[in-house]
Amino acid sequence: QVVVPVLPGGLGCLVGVILFGPVWGFVYNYVGICAGSLMAFAVARNCGRPLLSLLFSEKTIQRYSRWAEERDRFARLFALAIFLPVAPDDFLCYLAGTTDMTWRRYTAIILLGKPFAIALYSLGLTAVWQMIVR
Incomplete structure (x- = not known):
């Protein structure tokens, strides 16, 4: 769902929790x-900025490209966006791959920032799903 961003990430989280339960669905x-996310970074690192135009709208690219202009600022904003469950994570992972962010920093942000957002998505969408099917 991250490498080929067709379906919203929240939908994948909901399906995982429905199929496997809250703990294994989260895992x-x-x-x-x-x-x-790591694959998206690798693809963008190898293909560069032209890839963004193939996968995302010009509006999205313009909106977040300013973030990438300042290296330290981008890393902080990227980490915050990954931690919060409302940002366009798929796009930001690809955008990060076009910057000079190191693999080590990117991986740390993903591994440490994703659990919170995924847990919120999983729990929130599960609660909504349960209200719908009742």
Whole structure:
């Protein structure tokens, strides 16, 4: 879902929790999303900025490209966005791959920032799902 951003990430989190329960659904979502985020970074690192235009709208690219202009500022904003469950994470992972952010820093941000957002998505969407099916 991260490498080929077709479906919203929240939908994948909901399906994981429905199929595997809250604990294993979270674990599978976390592993899958982190692996996909690392792959997106690698693809963008190898393909560069032209890839962004193929996968995302020009509006999204323009909105967040300013973040990438300042190296230290981008890393802080990226970490905050990954931690919060409302940012366009897929796009930001690709954008990060086009910056000079190191693999080590990127990986640390993903591995430490994703659990909170995934847990919020998983728990929140599970509660909504349960209200719908009742």
